[in-house]
Amino acid sequence: MGAYAYVAPQSVEEVVAILEEHASSGDRAQLLAGGTDLLVQMRTVDREPRTIVDVKKLAETNRLELGGDEIYIGAAIPSAVLFENEELKALLPGLLEASDLIGSTQIQGRATMGGNLCNSSPAGDSIPAMIAVGAICDIGNGSGGRQIPVEDFVTGVGTNVLESGELLLGLKIPRPADNSRDAYLRFIPRTEMDIAVAGAGVSVTIEADGTCSTARVGIGAVAPTALLVPAAADALIGTQLDDDALNAAGEACTAASSPITDKRGTAEYRRKVVAVLCRRAANIAKQRAAGA
Amino acid sequence: MARVHVEATVNGVEQEFLCDPNQSLLDVLRDELGLTGTKEGCATGDCGACSVMLDGRLVCSCLTLGAEIQGQSVETIEGIAGEELHPLQQKFLEHAALQCGICTPGFIVAAKALLEKNPNPDETEIRYWLAGNLCRCTGYDKIIRAVQDAAGELAHPA
Numbered sequence A: 001m002g003a004y005a006y007v008a009p010q011s012v013e014e015v016v017a018i019l020e021e022h023a024s025s026g027d028r029a030q031l032l033a034g035g036t037d038l039l040v041q042m043r044t045v046d047r048e049p050r051t052i053v054d055v056k057k058l059a060e061t062n063r064l065e066l067g068g069d070e071i072y073i074g075a076a077i078p079s080a081v082l083f084e085n086e087e088l089k090a091l092l093p094g095l096l097e098a099s100d101l102i103g104s105t106q107i108q109g110r111a112t113m114g115g116n117l118c119n120s121s122p123a124g125d126s127i128p129a130m131i132a133v134g135a136i137c138d139i140g141n142g143s144g145g146r147q148i149p150v151e152d153f154v155t156g157v158g159t160n161v162l163e164s165g166e167l168l169l170g171l172k173i174p175r176p177a178d179n180s181r182d183a184y185l186r187f188i189p190r191t192e193m194d195i196a197v198a199g200a201g202v203s204v205t206i207e208a209d210g211t212c213s214t215a216r217v218g219i220g221a222v223a224p225t226a227l228l229v230p231a232a233a234d235a236l237i238g239t240q241l242d243d244d245a246l247n248a249a250g251e252a253c254t255a256a257s258s259p260i261t262d263k264r265g266t267a268e269y270r271r272k273v274v275a276v277l278c279r280r281a282a283n284i285a286k287q288r289a290a291g292a
Numbered sequence B: 001m002a003r004v005h006v007e008a009t010v011n012g013v014e015q016e017f018l019c020d021p022n023q024s025l026l027d028v029l030r031d032e033l034g035l036t037g038t039k040e041g042c043a044t045g046d047c048g049a050c051s052v053m054l055d056g057r058l059v060c061s062c063l064t065l066g067a068e069i070q071g072q073s074v075e076t077i078e079g080i081a082g083e084e085l086h087p088l089q090q091k092f093l094e095h096a097a098l099q100c101g102i103c104t105p106g107f108i109v110a111a112k113a114l115l116e117k118n119p120n121p122d123e124t125e126i127r128y129w130l131a132g133n134l135c136r137c138t139g140y141d142k143i144i145r146a147v148q149d150a151a152g153e154l155a156h157p158a
Ligand SMILES: Cc1cc2nc3c(=O)[nH]c(=O)nc-3n(C[C@H](O)[C@H](O)[C@H](O)COP(=O)(O)OP(=O)(O)OC[C@H]3O[C@@H](n4cnc5c(N)ncnc54)[C@H](O)[C@@H]3O)c2cc1C
Pocket: A030, A031, A032, A033, A034, A035, A036, A037, A038, A039, A040, A055, A061, A075, A076, A101, A102, A103, A104, A107, A110, A111, A112, A113, A114, A115, A116, A117, A118, A119, A123, A124, A125, A126, A162, A166, A167, A168, A169, A193, A194, A195, A196, B044, B045, B046
């Protein structure tokens, strides 16, 4: 039975060393970003003492870079800070919309995309949006790190590929071309402060003649993990994103879903709604790509 | 459990305290520093009664650890009035924008943050900004009117 402790290391090496020490001694350690999931869990479902390892003091997790080829979003940057970056919002409007949907103004001041992903809830709003823009997880560890696409990161409800001694440093996202943009929509029973019944993120590239030349579709809250839906993207690519194409993409999302029934909606309802969200998000992404 | 030593600025005053590693900033403010103006409604991020400014950003003090604020600056409801009440406080009184009052410190801290960012918000902007502040008594309309009136007062002091 351990005791609570709090540490705020200044380097990735230190974080890895602390995590590895704890793993070998059998003591529990847990990473902390904004704490908006972790502190709630510490107070409700998981009260067991542990060493809390704050990742907010690392240069890597605070890195925000809008490079010519790649955008880097550090894992510990709060949503409110990201949302104030106009260039980032213009390049990745859907991803930023998704992270802006997380909680209230107060939650926005702390909550991070890294925490949303690592918490690995099926309904995490930013996860389908990350999948849609092709985000890659930049993982730090004691052996040079590794990179994993977001769609392969979450392995089940609340579980992910991180092994002991590993942390998420940030997300690497290919910089969208001028004619490529994204959108994210979720459905909730209220207008604010609720958990997604279903969510869909879509990114598309629109050529001068109106043809969709690339697409990625991510869906959330309709399966144990957020999913990349290649069949939905295939239904969009090569079309003018006409109604037939949008309907086919929506149907592909429905087909990929394996939702549960809970107080927010039945499985049947979720399967339908995810198709509607995919169609609408694709339309918004198209308008943005054409207007960018 | 080893207590954590923290130095931080609270309402402009440098403070030093010891806290438990899992103690929230809310509990530190109330139990270690005697600043009981900040309230606990839920302790899970839903109600906003515990709203404070941390390095200039609105946060829930119930979802922040006391240990995390080392070297940072916190502003609470106690820091809002000067010689006189802040216009928001005055307008909350004039509009009777409170009944039991447990939500009021959180609303005022949050509304002040809004008006600093957006001095002339419309009703929709106010309602969205304050969506994380719950009130079980007033029905919100009086709160919204008080914030609108305070915005006017701050823009054109009488
Ligand atoms: C009132 C309220 C409303 C909310 N609304 C929404 C919503 O609408 N949509 C939504 O998706 N979520 C919502 N959430 C959940 C939460 O705010 C988000 O999931 C948020 O993005 C979590 O980020 P964080 O930085 O606070 O994570 P933390 O709580 O710090 O961490 C979450 C988990 O990830 C791990 N972790 C954090 N950082 C790292 C890292 N760098 N490497 C490895 N592991 C790490 C932690 O150990 C923990 O298990 C809400 C929460 C509250 C309290």
